[in-house]
Amino acid sequence: xxxxxxEIFKLLPKxxxxxxxxxxxxxxAMQLAQKKAKLEDCPYVSEEAKEKLAAASEPPMRKxxxxxxxxxxxxxQETVMFRHEEKFYNPTVLAATVxxxxxxxxxxxxxxxxxxxxxxxxxxxxxAGAIAVxxxxxxxxxFAQTCSQVADSSSLATxxxxxxxxxxxxxxxxxxxxxxxIASAKSDTAEAMAxxxxxxxxxxxxxAESVEALAELAEKIKAEGVEDIVLSLDGLSLPEQLYNLxxxxxxxxKKVFRPLGHPTISFVADGDATAQSATATSLICKYSxxxxxxxxxxxxxxxxxxxxxxxxxxxxxxxQVEPKVYPIGEPDANAPLMFTTNFSLTYYTVESDVExxxxxxxxxxxxxxxxxxxxxxxxxxxNEKTVADAMAKHNVEKLVKHRKLIIxxxxxxxxxxxxxxxxxxxxxxxRECSMLPKYMHEIWK
Amino acid sequence: MSVPEVAxxxxxxxxRVTLGATKDxxxxxxxxxxxxxxxxxxxxxxxxDTGEKPVIAMDVLDSEPQDWPQVxxxxxxxxxxxxxxxxxxxxxELGADLICLKFEGIHPDKANKDASHAVKVTEEVLKAVxxxxxLWGCGNDEKDNQVMPKVSEAAKGENxxxxxxxxxxxxxxxxxxxxDGHNLITExxxxxxxxxxxxxxxxDMGFPLKRIVTFQATGALGYGIEYAYSIQERQRLxxxxxxxxxxxxxxxxxxxxxxxxxxAQLADAPGWGAVQDRGPMWEAATxxxxxQAGVDIIRMRHPRAVATVKNFINQIWSxx
Numbered sequence: 001x002x003x004x005x006x007e008i009f010k011l012l013p014k015x016x017x018x019x020x021x022x023x024x025x026x027x028x029a030m031q032l033a034q035k036k037a038k039l040e041d042c043p044y045v046s047e048e049a050k051e052k053l054a055a056a057s058e059p060p061m062r063k064x065x066x067x068x069x070x071x072x073x074x075x076x077q078e079t080v081m082f083r084h085e086e087k088f089y090n091p092t093v094l095a096a097t098v099x100x101x102x103x104x105x106x107x108x109x110x111x112x113x114x115x116x117x118x119x120x121x122x123x124x125x126x127x128a129g130a131i132a133v134x135x136x137x138x139x140x141x142x143f144a145q146t147c148s149q150v151a152d153s154s155s156l157a158t159x160x161x162x163x164x165x166x167x168x169x170x171x172x173x174x175x176x177x178x179x180x181x182i183a184s185a186k187s188d189t190a191e192a193m194a195x196x197x198x199x200x201x202x203x204x205x206x207x208a209e210s211v212e213a214l215a216e217l218a219e220k221i222k223a224e225g226v227e228d229i230v231l232s233l234d235g236l237s238l239p240e241q242l243y244n245l246x247x248x249x250x251x252x253x254k255k256v257f258r259p260l261g262h263p264t265i266s267f268v269a270d271g272d273a274t275a276q277s278a279t280a281t282s283l284i285c286k287y288s289x290x291x292x293x294x295x296x297x298x299x300x301x302x303x304x305x306x307x308x309x310x311x312x313x314x315x316x317x318x319x320q321v322e323p324k325v326y327p328i329g330e331p332d333a334n335a336p337l338m339f340t341t342n343f344s345l346t347y348y349t350v351e352s353d354v355e356x357x358x359x360x361x362x363x364x365x366x367x368x369x370x371x372x373x374x375x376x377x378x379x380x381x382x383n384e385k386t387v388a389d390a391m392a393k394h395n396v397e398k399l400v401k402h403r404k405l406i407i408x409x410x411x412x413x414x415x416x417x418x419x420x421x422x423x424x425x426x427x428x429x430x431r432e433c434s435m436l437p438k439y440m441h442e443i444w445k
Numbered sequence: 446m447s448v449p450e451v452a453x454x455x456x457x458x459x460x461r462v463t464l465g466a467t468k469d470x471x472x473x474x475x476x477x478x479x480x481x482x483x484x485x486x487x488x489x490x491x492x493x494d495t496g497e498k499p500v501i502a503m504d505v506l507d508s509e510p511q512d513w514p515q516v517x518x519x520x521x522x523x524x525x526x527x528x529x530x531x532x533x534x535x536x537x538e539l540g541a542d543l544i545c546l547k548f549e550g551i552h553p554d555k556a557n558k559d560a561s562h563a564v565k566v567t568e569e570v571l572k573a574v575x576x577x578x579x580l581w582g583c584g585n586d587e588k589d590n591q592v593m594p595k596v597s598e599a600a601k602g603e604n605x606x607x608x609x610x611x612x613x614x615x616x617x618x619x620x621x622x623x624x625d626g627h628n629l630i631t632e633x634x635x636x637x638x639x640x641x642x643x644x645x646x647x648x649d650m651g652f653p654l655k656r657i658v659t660f661q662a663t664g665a666l667g668y669g670i671e672y673a674y675s676i677q678e679r680q681r682l683x684x685x686x687x688x689x690x691x692x693x694x695x696x697x698x699x700x701x702x703x704x705x706x707x708x709a710q711l712a713d714a715p716g717w718g719a720v721q722d723r724g725p726m727w728e729a730a731t732x733x734x735x736x737q738a739g740v741d742i743i744r745m746r747h748p749r750a751v752a753t754v755k756n757f758i759n760q761i762w763s764x765x
Contacts, residue, residue: 081486082682084675119716121667216446239492239761246488250451257449274726274749278733278757285674285737286488299718302708303666303730310671311734345669352668352705356512432584437512438554 003056005033011049012042019043061252061261063090064203064228064289066130067157068178073129075230075289076263081249084315090263091312092284094304095130095159095292097269100137100146107146111153113296119305122344123322126305128156130181132292133171135162140170148174159183159265159292165192172200181205181290183265184232187217194224203228205265209235211244211251215259222259229262230290238279241266245287263289273300281307318370319344325394326351329360336361336444337396338406338429339387341368341376350433357437359444362399366390373408384417391422406444408433457687458484459496459741460655462628462694464543465577466604474603475575478542480658480741481694486681487739498762499736500542501751502579502744503535504700507566508550508558514710516724520748528566529573536574539748540755543606545579546570551592552583560595567599579696579742580607581630586614594621601625606696606742608632609660612643619647628656630696635662635672637679637691644690658742659693665702666731673697677738697735700746703728725749733757 009029020041022028031037032053039045039053065074073093080086096114098107111131118127131154135143143162150158151174158180160171168182183205185193190206197204204226208214211233218229231248233241245264251257266288268279277300280291284307295301313319323342328351340350342365354361366386368376376382391397391405403424407415409431419426430439461481466472482496509526510518524531528546535541548563550556570578580596582589594617597607608630610618615631622629631647633640640661648654661677664670683691703709708717709724717723728750732743736757745751 082675082678083671084679116716212446212448215448219446237760239488242488242761243492246486247451250489251448255449255451259446260448274722274729274753275756277726278729278753281730281733282737282757282761285734297718297722298716299722299726302717302723303726306667306708307670307730307734310667311674313671315671315675345664345672348668352707355707355710356705435554 003033003053005030008032008053011046011052013044013046015044017044055258059261060256061263062228064181064230064263066159066179066181066203068155071155071157071178073157078249078263078287078289079253081253083311087314087316088312090289091308092288093129093157093290094280094284094301094308095132095156095290096128096296096301097132097134097161097292097294098146098150099134100139100143102146107149108153110296111150115154115156117296117298117301119298119302121306121309122319122348124309126309128301130157130159130290130292132159132161132183135164135167138164140164140167143167144170144174147171147180151175151178157181159290161292163189165189165196168193168196172196172202179203181230181265183207183230184234185217185221186234187213187220190217190220191224194221194226197221197226197228198224203230205230205232206262207232207234209233211248211260214248215257218262219259231260231262231264232266233264238282242282242286245283249287265290265292268293273297276300277304280304284308285311320370321347321365323365323367323390325396325399326363326365327360328354328363329358331360331362333399333401335359335400336406336440337364337400337404338362338408339364339366339390340408341366341371341373341382343368343370343372343376346372350436353433353436354440357440359440361440362396364390364394364396373410377411377414382411384414384421387414387418388421391424453485453490453685455485455685457685457689457692458482459681459684459694460692461497462656462658464579464604464606464628466602466626470604472603473571473575474577476577477604478577483681483684483739485685486678487737495762497741499741499743499758501540501754501758502543502545502696502742503539503541503751504545504547504744504746505532505535505570506550507546507548507563508556510549511555514704514724516709516721517704517747529569532570533573536576539751541576541751543577543579543742544570544574545581545744547581548583548592548596550583551588552585553588554585555583560592563592563596564599567596571600571603578603578605579630579744580605580627582609582618586611590614590617593618597621597625597627600627604628606630606658608658610643610647612639612646615643615646616650619650619652623650623652628658630658630660631693632660633662635664635669635676637661637676637683640676640680641688641690644693648690654689654692657693658696660696660698663697663699663702663735665699665706666727666734667708668702668706670731670734673735674738677735677740681739694741695739696742696744697740698744699728699732699735700744703731703750704746725753729753
């Protein structure tokens with residue numbers, strides 16, 4: 001929690017020595033509170049004050065990153081319980097498992113199927129962010145060998161999963177340049193695992209069966225000199241996990257309870273691909289920073305990734321699509337042309353209904369700064385001029401031979417002016433685009 | 446290590462609404478369903494605060510759907526034009542908690558069927574199943590005002606959930622739902638202020654707040670679900686904060702919205718997996734996502750999606 005200027009002032013020497021460049025200690029404190037000055041500028045500040053100020057300036061939840069320079073992932077640093085309060089910052093990282101029992105072609109295939117979990121949605125690339133190697137064999141050498149092969153055949157960030165410090169020590173150096181996340185230390189292996197994490201400069205997962213035990217373990221690991229910690233609840237039922245994840249988030253953010261001020265990781269191994277996807281979706285929404293699943297089915301992965309994308313979108317910024325002409329199907333020069341706004345929700349609704357009509361068409365997207373049809377119209381961002389400009393800019397005259405433009409039913413009122421401004425015949429479409437398929441079949445001939 | 450308390454001091458709770466009337470209460474339903482009652486955010490506080498288990502209302506259309514993707518139509522292929530049998534299948538084989546009878550076919554731009562058709566279908570479904578019914582108009586104000594009062598009357602005394610009423614069209618249906626002893630769905634277009642306004646309008650007509658369920662509009666996963674998600678969280682927070690006009694349980698329309706998604710429909714999408722798996726998954730994922738924000742009644746369509754969501758709900762809400 002950030003301190004106010006007055007709270008900082010109480011920690012300063014109050015000598016008004018001016019060495020910091022400010023006329024008084026109070027003025028300096030105010031500058032510090034606004035992050036316009038640095039504490040080091042005060043030559044007489046006490047060690048105690050330094051510690052308190054440093055602690056207060058830390059975010060309530062630490063950021064943890066791992067992976068290689070090119071494929072780094074970062075988690076944590078969240079500031080709110082609910083996305084509408086501000087936004088969620090670091091999207092949940094989804095990982096799929098690779099067992100160290102696999103060898104040869106099976107191993108190769110499995111790594112490839114994890115690597116291929118990459119998709120494009122709304123012009124953005126989304127995909128699995130990490131690959132988790134699991135020490136199912138119980139042997140250190142097999143684990144090290146699999147980790148080394150995964151490092152060679154995948155550029156994804158890696159999570160090394162074993163409870164044996166020996167296996168971890170054997171495997172940790174095998175990920176070449178990249179920093180793995182190592183999982184997990186339990187209370188009896190805390191020292192040994194922390195030592196490996198410290199020597200290799202890796203973040204470490206702390207795993208325990210209750211929130212209280214987890215807080216204690218995290219502090220123990222921190223005392224060993226490892227600060228980048230990820231928390232994992234072990235052996236709990238799904239509802240127990242979800243309730244405790246909510247409780248941990250509240251403790252970290254609202255109570256600034258430092259021992260739990262770390263990102264979290266959950267492992268989903270039960271059930272088929274669909275059930276895993278369902279479970280993972282609940283963990284994504286409710287505060288798991290990393291979710292590791294066993295399934296590599298694309299149909300199960302795509303909705304999880306979409307959920308991450310949606311839940312972590314910024315509620316203050318409307319998601320926009322690029323203003324241009326979108327061909328739907330394979331339209332020719334006789335295909336219908338219609339326009340809508342660049343608010344993504346508006347556009348994708350129209351797009352899906354045009355697709356449903358199975359009439360190949362062009363959709364011209366007018367830049368309305370991410371607002372819907374009615375909002376844009378009342379805000380004067382959608383008028384005969386902006387539409388005519390967009391038509392000219394995107395050369396619709398060259399796309400189609402006819403001179404007919406379908407407009408959203410809600411802005412029927414602009415028909416006359418639009419006809420004047422463009423010389424095109426205006427056809428008023430339906431108000432709700434769910435009526436588009438019917439409209440296209442009946443009106444557009 | 447001892448850990449601080451994080452108890453919230455919420456004063457309000459989501460109201461409980463019971464749907465369906467059995468013989469003892471003057472209806473013919475064989476079971477009732479109660480929703481609402483949450484005293485915290487989803488997974489907030491203790492598990493005693495979670496309220497009633499969310500339920501699934503499976504969609505039955507009054508007329509055979511013309512535009513359902515093959516994957517969705519297939520499980521119902523023998524009953525799509527027989528609403529009674531369709532409803533029975535949903536309850537007996539697929540475990541529907543409620544049946545949502547959607548009067549798609551009365552829409553003037555669709556089959557434009559009349560009130561006598563709607564009444565006949567209502568009677569047929571009431572006879573075929575014992576679970577409580579949700580009766581949902583076509584969305585065309587004029588036609589709904591003509592037909593839905595007749596539907597309401599046909600189900601009089603059954604304590605159904607009927608809707609929807611909006612800011613611009615609430616009087617006719619609110620009055621008749623009140624007279625026929627039903628519960629009412631108030632609808633708003635992803636706008637929490639309008640949501641509250643419709644509740645106030647219905648309440649001003651003497652409709653008891655405790656018999657209202659709200660519909661804030663639904664966006665499918667990938668198609669605006671984040672708006673619906675945050676509206677539901679804000680509604681729950683308002684209810685917990687004691688805003689009497691926002692304490693209603695929530696219904697969402699996952700079936701219709703998620704099956705419009707490209708991910709559910711597109712038959713040929715290399716790299717996305719088989720279309721048979723994708724559609725049910727998309728519907729289930731949309732429902733699961735909204736459950737995290739706090740919803741009470743979920744309208745759904747595909748048997749596999751229903752099974753996945755029921756399984757999730759049972760894990761979270763039943764093992765208390």
